[in-house]
Amino acid sequence: MTTHAKTPVDPAPSVPVGGAVGRPVDRRDGHAKVTGAARFSAEHHYPDLTYATMVHATIARGTITAIDTAAAVAVPGVVAVLTHLNAPRIRPVRKGNIVRDLGPSVSGTEVNYLNTDQVFWDGQPIAVVVAQTSVAANEAAPLVTVTYREQQARVDFAAEQHNATPAKGDLTFAGTKKKGDAEAALATAQVSVDLRYTTPGLQHNTIEPHATIAVWSGDHLTVHDTTQSTDASHKYLAWRFGVPAAQVRVRAEFVGGAFGGKFAVWPGTVIAAMAAKAVGRPVRLALSRKAVSRAAGGRTASTNRIALGATRDGRLTALIQDSITHVGSVGGLLEATSSPARHLYGAKNMLTRQNLVEMDLLPNTWLRAPGEAIGSFVLESAMDELAYELAMDPIDLRMRNEPATDPTSGKKFSQRMLREAFEAGAERFGWADRNPSPRSMRDGEWLVGMGAATAYHPVLRLVADVKVRLSNDGTALVQCGFHEMGMAAATVQAQIAADALGIAYEKVRVEYGDSDLPPGPMAGNSNQTATVATSVLAACAELTRKVTALARKTGTTGQEPAATLRAAHTPFLEASVGSTSRLGSLRSQGRFLATFLKDQRWSKAARGAQFCEVRVNADTGELRISRWLGMFDVGHIINPKTAASQLRGSIVMGIGMAMSEQTLVDPRNGRTMSAGLDSYYLPVHADIPPIDVAWLNEPDKSMPLGIIGLGEVGMTGVAAAIANAVYHATGRRIRDLPISLDKTL
Amino acid sequence: MPELRLRINGEDHKADVAPQVSLLDVLREHLWLTGTKKGCDQGACGACTVLVDGRRIVSCLALAVQYEGREITTIEGVDHPLQEAFVRHDGLQCGYCTPGQICSAIGMLSEHAAGAPSAATEALAPEALTPAEIRERMSGNICRCGAYNGIAEAIQEVAS
Amino acid sequence: MKTFNYLRATDVDVALQRIAVEPGARFLGGGTNLVDLMREGIEAPETLIDITRLPLDGIEELPDGGLRIGALVRNSDLAAHPVVRGRYPFLSQAILLGATGQIRNMATVGGNLLQRTRCLYFYDEASACNKREPGAGCAAREGFNRGNAVLGTSDACVATHPSDMAVALAAIDAVVEVRSSRGTRHIPLTEFHLLPGTTPHLESQLESDELITAVELPPLPVAAHSYYRKVRDRASYAFALVSVAAALDFGADGRIADVRLALGGVATKPWRARTAEQLLLGAAASEDSFATAAAAELAAAVPLPGNAFKIDLACRTVVAVLRRLTTERSGS
Numbered sequence A: 001m002t003t004h005a006k007t008p009v010d011p012a013p014s015v016p017v018g019g020a021v022g023r024p025v026d027r028r029d030g031h032a033k034v035t036g037a038a039r040f041s042a043e044h045h046y047p048d049l050t051y052a053t054m055v056h057a058t059i060a061r062g063t064i065t066a067i068d069t070a071a072a073v074a075v076p077g078v079v080a081v082l083t084h085l086n087a088p089r090i091r092p093v094r095k096g097n098i099v100r101d102l103g104p105s106v107s108g109t110e111v112n113y114l115n116t117d118q119v120f121w122d123g124q125p126i127a128v129v130v131a132q133t134s135v136a137a138n139e140a141a142p143l144v145t146v147t148y149r150e151q152q153a154r155v156d157f158a159a160e161q162h163n164a165t166p167a168k169g170d171l172t173f174a175g176t177k178k179k180g181d182a183e184a185a186l187a188t189a190q191v192s193v194d195l196r197y198t199t200p201g202l203q204h205n206t207i208e209p210h211a212t213i214a215v216w217s218g219d220h221l222t223v224h225d226t227t228q229s230t231d232a233s234h235k236y237l238a239w240r241f242g243v244p245a246a247q248v249r250v251r252a253e254f255v256g257g258a259f260g261g262k263f264a265v266w267p268g269t270v271i272a273a274m275a276a277k278a279v280g281r282p283v284r285l286a287l288s289r290k291a292v293s294r295a296a297g298g299r300t301a302s303t304n305r306i307a308l309g310a311t312r313d314g315r316l317t318a319l320i321q322d323s324i325t326h327v328g329s330v331g332g333l334l335e336a337t338s339s340p341a342r343h344l345y346g347a348k349n350m351l352t353r354q355n356l357v358e359m360d361l362l363p364n365t366w367l368r369a370p371g372e373a374i375g376s377f378v379l380e381s382a383m384d385e386l387a388y389e390l391a392m393d394p395i396d397l398r399m400r401n402e403p404a405t406d407p408t409s410g411k412k413f414s415q416r417m418l419r420e421a422f423e424a425g426a427e428r429f430g431w432a433d434r435n436p437s438p439r440s441m442r443d444g445e446w447l448v449g450m451g452a453a454t455a456y457h458p459v460l461r462l463v464a465d466v467k468v469r470l471s472n473d474g475t476a477l478v479q480c481g482f483h484e485m486g487m488a489a490a491t492v493q494a495q496i497a498a499d500a501l502g503i504a505y506e507k508v509r510v511e512y513g514d515s516d517l518p519p520g521p522m523a524g525n526s527n528q529t530a531t532v533a534t535s536v537l538a539a540c541a542e543l544t545r546k547v548t549a550l551a552r553k554t555g556t557t558g559q560e561p562a563a564t565l566r567a568a569h570t571p572f573l574e575a576s577v578g579s580t581s582r583l584g585s586l587r588s589q590g591r592f593l594a595t596f597l598k599d600q601r602w603s604k605a606a607r608g609a610q611f612c613e614v615r616v617n618a619d620t621g622e623l624r625i626s627r628w629l630g631m632f633d634v635g636h637i638i639n640p641k642t643a644a645s646q647l648r649g650s651i652v653m654g655i656g657m658a659m660s661e662q663t664l665v666d667p668r669n670g671r672t673m674s675a676g677l678d679s680y681y682l683p684v685h686a687d688i689p690p691i692d693v694a695w696l697n698e699p700d701k702s703m704p705l706g707i708i709g710l711g712e713v714g715m716t717g718v719a720a721a722i723a724n725a726v727y728h729a730t731g732r733r734i735r736d737l738p739i740s741l742d743k744t745l
Numbered sequence B: 001m002p003e004l005r006l007r008i009n010g011e012d013h014k015a016d017v018a019p020q021v022s023l024l025d026v027l028r029e030h031l032w033l034t035g036t037k038k039g040c041d042q043g044a045c046g047a048c049t050v051l052v053d054g055r056r057i058v059s060c061l062a063l064a065v066q067y068e069g070r071e072i073t074t075i076e077g078v079d080h081p082l083q084e085a086f087v088r089h090d091g092l093q094c095g096y097c098t099p100g101q102i103c104s105a106i107g108m109l110s111e112h113a114a115g116a117p118s119a120a121t122e123a124l125a126p127e128a129l130t131p132a133e134i135r136e137r138m139s140g141n142i143c144r145c146g147a148y149n150g151i152a153e154a155i156q157e158v159a160s
Numbered sequence C: 001m002k003t004f005n006y007l008r009a010t011d012v013d014v015a016l017q018r019i020a021v022e023p024g025a026r027f028l029g030g031g032t033n034l035v036d037l038m039r040e041g042i043e044a045p046e047t048l049i050d051i052t053r054l055p056l057d058g059i060e061e062l063p064d065g066g067l068r069i070g071a072l073v074r075n076s077d078l079a080a081h082p083v084v085r086g087r088y089p090f091l092s093q094a095i096l097l098g099a100t101g102q103i104r105n106m107a108t109v110g111g112n113l114l115q116r117t118r119c120l121y122f123y124d125e126a127s128a129c130n131k132r133e134p135g136a137g138c139a140a141r142e143g144f145n146r147g148n149a150v151l152g153t154s155d156a157c158v159a160t161h162p163s164d165m166a167v168a169l170a171a172i173d174a175v176v177e178v179r180s181s182r183g184t185r186h187i188p189l190t191e192f193h194l195l196p197g198t199t200p201h202l203e204s205q206l207e208s209d210e211l212i213t214a215v216e217l218p219p220l221p222v223a224a225h226s227y228y229r230k231v232r233d234r235a236s237y238a239f240a241l242v243s244v245a246a247a248l249d250f251g252a253d254g255r256i257a258d259v260r261l262a263l264g265g266v267a268t269k270p271w272r273a274r275t276a277e278q279l280l281l282g283a284a285a286s287e288d289s290f291a292t293a294a295a296a297e298l299a300a301a302v303p304l305p306g307n308a309f310k311i312d313l314a315c316r317t318v319v320a321v322l323r324r325l326t327t328e329r330s331g332s
């Protein structure tokens, strides 16, 4: 090809000192990513690296009675084949308390891989081949033959639902919440709907498949891993392999998308470390796409009853949501599908109940907006249905039920601007042009519809240890083991630190993605930006105090910080929040509890108003999204460019959930049949129109810098907005995702 | 096993590999040119897109032996205004699909310039590179982070 | 992937001699299907004969107005060819609606015809599949069969032929030229692929020592007024649930004077809709006549729970395509 000469680029508009926050700065690692220089977990070079491929069980439940590895061992280049018969013994998974130590909670499953002859799901890794090359490992893995004693397995969600039992819930989310007598209120409501919605299982399918490189040096372990929880996962591995946590280092400088799928430690990580120990060489275990589907959990399927009762003028008198989701027999997550129903509308009587059924499937896990992605589809579709029953504008119905305080807890909102979001959004989108009757708008062979829905995601803050160093050359270094999976996390923290220290944005360097750094939070629940900012601000404030004191001593008050340091002949000053000493860890827990309790005083959430226009082909039922607007109430925006990308990306994922994504688990045997990207349909370029996103930019005063996390809220309400628009276009209610064309015909 | 000679980014490379090794694996595991990504290994994501004699292909379905003597360009050999445009338009998040998107876009722009139609082309030969054309022509590159808008804007800017 | 020998052919005769003596050998085109299947362990040839450097990559106009397409012409080059765009637009459209820019740059005409089904159970080594392992059973019948066929199926197999290009070629009455060391044969495309019957592992008339050398398109004036419509689960980069290749022309009396119709995504082979064609020929163009013809073609369809919607969808898509072609004709 002809290489193009490098065209000069406008130098980035230089960021004025003190004005970094709020500026649309380009992401810092952009250059590394567009040149191929960024090294992801599977891409670190070790001279004596070996390559591993896992062998997966092909039954859902049972016992391995025989396993024959001879043919695999005989493949040239194979170094070892490990099974439960010869793999190193490691400690079983520890159950533990999430508040004390996130370690146990990051266990994807409870299975002690390759240390047991028991099979708990179709796809469970039961052996691993280690070879000189990936080609040899891949050639040998299918040659391992396994004999099983099979047991009856529970793999058909539809058939198992009658076994569901009410879920207990935990500290942050109760299994059942009641207010008044919702069933009685429903029975006597002037207008009501009583509906059933289902959603299928979903997969993260990050474009980077899970991968691990494990390197032992004596009893020190270094792991390059696709993880969004370096701190928890290094503690977890330390426990499993029986070494002190300080001897395990987990690195993840670049993570190719995560969305919750790389929070838990899945089998590949453990097996890579195990294999590296066994062969005495570094091992790379990069999962194939199919292996990811078999060995890293996704989102549960769900069945939901939702019933709404209202007065004729649209005031909610009853709200009932009964959800059934599943977990695996060896782990899994209670997907909090009733979270939106509990916090959005001021219904007088409420009953929300989570029911769980245990199945012999790969345990489910966090996937972007766990709970809210499903729950907002259910609630916001039902609100639309009720609005039509009432012959009322669906936005108007929502506004009539805006509560003054949290409808479940009665707590004050730290901030709630849903009304403003809908008003501004309706105006910008042109909602008034919508003729409310179904099938009333058409463009040639396309039926046109417009839909709206509320977006909702709660706020969570964890704790982060941070160290900030200010040097006399004018630069600063921020260190924190947080994660960068595409959110521009380092960019945003550099903006925050620059302004807090009063130095230029370009002078701030940020180190992250390494468990050797001061521990950061796991990147989940949209907590990371606010969590890390809390500590960055505290450290920078302390540093500023130190500089001010020094300036007074050296008579440099009013000069830039570096001048003060130079005047004092001090190479650098440091300030830290937290430490990893025993006492420091205890203090961190204390800080977590204090923050948690403080945050508990309010009902806090990110919210928004989603608007879309869809087209449904009158002949074929094909669905296209032609227009989108998300108007968000997400606090103060630190970086409008990267924030818009997060919101857009979430909406794209919501579009996938609405239109085409679906984990296909064969109800006969529990096998995942959508194990490839050719059978699990992610949205492609052609599916995605220009997406308009905007925000009110009103800081949440209870949060540092007014920040509310926004990584997940964009996904919520999307499926409902689309389903509502499809109804408007076609007159058909689709209550079972995905909205495939056979349903709209 | 005979030594494989590949011409990559204008340089000759040798690799001792069996014929079943894909071009993608030679790049990533033998030459440590890891800029080209593996997302699916089944032709279903586009992350592994490279240029061969200026044409875009997926390197995961390409046996390396088949490409001896051809001019292969990977992201490491690309120096193109699209790269800066991607950064400016934030046409990336995690960055894992990005090298594939960029190589694909370079191939796509020259296909369009050479008059190749797409499924979005109504006329006999393509005219302007409309947003609909860009989206259709780039549909072989999946971005799970959903950076599609920024990618399309970056391409549009460089194309015009 | 199992180890194999690799040979690069530069001469057709040498390639044919070689395959004649090596029954375990296979030709390698763009590799976009074969490499994938080998990686999945579904195909395991002992030798691959790389044919991509054979001089079979030309497109020639024939004196009678037809077109001769070399078997190694890349899908994207065929789709972009001005004669194809002008005289057989639905062939170009069919190709461009398949796969992606990258894959079309690799895929060859011969390989496209011989690509194998995307049935989920054919692709899953742990599932039963008569096509992969004769006699093993068919897991698709009672499994996920949204993508599977309703026409031309048998008890043994319901796998769809996935090619888009071949559907347009079936409508065109293209002829496949094949050569072996025993000589040259010409096989009409509509007879090239086999129905599964009790032997779903046999997919085409091609013998194991035969090479596809070219595909010939007859001159076909009606094809200038043609359209390919593909209906699928996302806007691009997906196989067809239903596709329709149609060409339509009217006589002076306004009645249908010539028609070609073929279906994809619904059948075990590229499906020439002759029943519908016969009903349409001489009929007036109307929603009714289109719908009647489509329904007659689909009358033989055997639905499965997951794909029953395709019968109605196919009928609707046929009607929509014929309506479009009619409107275009009356507009011009």
Ligand SMILES: Cc1cc2nc3c(=O)[nH]c(=O)nc-3n(C[C@H](O)[C@H](O)[C@H](O)COP(=O)(O)OP(=O)(O)OC[C@H]3O[C@@H](n4cnc5c(N)ncnc54)[C@H](O)[C@@H]3O)c2cc1C
Pocket: A678, B042, B043, B044, C026, C027, C028, C029, C030, C031, C032, C033, C034, C035, C036, C051, C071, C072, C075, C097, C098, C099, C100, C103, C106, C107, C108, C109, C110, C111, C112, C113, C114, C115, C162, C163, C164, C165, C210, C211, C212, C213, C237, C238, C239, C240
């Ligand atoms: C993700 C993905 C999506 C796709 N989507 C579509 C789609 O939407 N529509 C569609 O139609 N196709 C689609 N395809 C399939 C694609 O079109 C085929 O893989 C391609 O056309 C095969 O051509 P090839 O040259 O690469 O064949 P190869 O893979 O090289 O060969 C395929 C078979 O043909 C044999 N063969 C090849 N050439 C000859 C010859 N000249 N003589 C005898 N035997 C020969 C080979 O031995 C092999 O058995 C998709 C593929 C992928 C990977």
Ligand code: FES
Pocket: B037, B038, B039, B040, B041, B042, B043, B044, B045, B046, B047, B048, B049, B058, B059, B060, B061
């Ligand atoms: S890795 Fe090649 S297309 Fe996905």
Ligand code: FES
Pocket: A207, A256, A257, A486, B091, B092, B093, B094, B095, B096, B097, B098, B142, B143, B144, B145, B146, B147
């Ligand atoms: S940037 Fe993450 S997949 Fe595209």
